[in-house]
Amino acid sequence: MRAVAEAAVQVLSAQVAAHRDDPAAEMAAMWRTSGEQGWHLLAVPETAGGMGGDLAALAAVVRAVSAAGLSAPLPELHAGLFGTLAAGLDPAAALDGRIGVALPRGAGIAVPWGRHLDAAVLAGTTLPCADLRPTVNLAHEPVDTLARPAAGTNPDPAVNRWRILHAARLVGAAEGAARRTAAYAATREQFGRPIARFQAVAALVAEAHAQAVLAAAALDAALVAADDDPVTVPAGLATAARAAGVVARCAHQVHGAIGVTRELGLERLTRRLWAWRDLPTEHELEAGIGRAVRAGGEPLAWSAGPEFDVGSSG
Numbered sequence: 001m002r003a004v005a006e007a008a009v010q011v012l013s014a015q016v017a018a019h020r021d022d023p024a025a026e027m028a029a030m031w032r033t034s035g036e037q038g039w040h041l042l043a044v045p046e047t048a049g050g051m052g053g054d055l056a057a058l059a060a061v062v063r064a065v066s067a068a069g070l071s072a073p074l075p076e077l078h079a080g081l082f083g084t085l086a087a088g089l090d091p092a093a094a095l096d097g098r099i100g101v102a103l104p105r106g107a108g109i110a111v112p113w114g115r116h117l118d119a120a121v122l123a124g125t126t127l128p129c130a131d132l133r134p135t136v137n138l139a140h141e142p143v144d145t146l147a148r149p150a151a152g153t154n155p156d157p158a159v160n161r162w163r164i165l166h167a168a169r170l171v172g173a174a175e176g177a178a179r180r181t182a183a184y185a186a187t188r189e190q191f192g193r194p195i196a197r198f199q200a201v202a203a204l205v206a207e208a209h210a211q212a213v214l215a216a217a218a219l220d221a222a223l224v225a226a227d228d229d230p231v232t233v234p235a236g237l238a239t240a241a242r243a244a245g246v247v248a249r250c251a252h253q254v255h256g257a258i259g260v261t262r263e264l265g266l267e268r269l270t271r272r273l274w275a276w277r278d279l280p281t282e283h284e285l286e287a288g289i290g291r292a293v294r295a296g297g298e299p300l301a302w303s304a305g306p307e308f309d310v311g312s313s314g
Helices: 002-018 021-037 055-067 075-087 157-187 198-221 231-260 264-279 282-296 296-300
Strands: 099-101 104-105 108-112 119-122 124-127 145-146
Touching: 002 021, 002 055, 021 075, 055 075, 055 157, 055 198, 075 099, 075 104, 075 157, 099 108, 099 157, 104 119, 104 157, 119 157, 157 231, 157 264, 198 231, 231 264, 231 282, 282 296
Parallel strands: 099 119
Antiparallel strands: 104 108, 108 145, 119 124
C-alpha cells in the first residue's frame, strides 16, 4: 500500500498546486480526482467491482493523504459504496464515486462533500443531495446539511465504516503535525541551541507524539472491530478527535507566530485537525457510547470486538 499511498499524495498535491488560490476549486478537484482514481475501492471485494483489499489498506492510504495536509473524500465514497452494497442497492453510481454517506447529527443530517454527490446512504436508504444547505468547515471542505430528522438509533454499519476512516484521517494529520513539530524544534535555535533542548518545548513535542500514538492505537482497535460495534468504533474516533485538539495546540505552541503563516504549511494540518475533530465531536460520540452501554448492559463497556456477547458475564 505504500506505493498506492505515495501515488495518491503525489496526484492530490498536484491538484492543490493547481488551485492554490481557490479553495472551492481545490475541493472540487480533490473530489473529482478521488472518484476517477477509485482509491475508495481498495477495501471492496473484486466480485463487487473493487480491488479486493481490506479496510486497513484503505485506512493506510487515508492516513498518508491526511499526513500530507491534503483533503480527499475517500471515507465518504467508501462508506457510501459499502452502505449501497449492504442494502442490496444498485452500486453503479457508488462505484463511480457519486454516492456518499449521510451522518445523523442533532436535528439534521450532515453530508460531507454532498454538493458533489448525487445521493448519500443512511440506514440502508439513499437520500438525494439536491436540496442541501451548503456549508464549509475550517479546512474549506464542503460539509453540507439536510434539514430532516434521521430515523432510528441502531448502529449503521456504513456510518461506522466512515468513522473508522475518519479516525484514520485524524491519525494521519496528527502524525504529520507531530513530526513537523519535532523537526522544527530540532532545527530552530534560540540562545545558541535548538529549542528542543528546552524542557518546556521538549514536553510539548513529547505530548504531541504521545497523543498521535494514542490515536493510532485507537484506530487499530477500531479496524478489528465489527462494522456494527456500538462502542469500539465510536470510542476509537472519539479518542482520535480528542488527541487531534491536543496535537494542534502543542504544534502551535512550539512554532509560535510563524505556525499560522500559509508559507510554513503547518496550518494545512492543524486546520484539518480542528475541522475533522468537530464532525462529530468526541462529546457527541461519547453520548452515543453511553446510550449503547445503557442498552447493552455494563459488560459492554469493558469489552471490545465482535466476539462480545451481551448475555455473558464479561
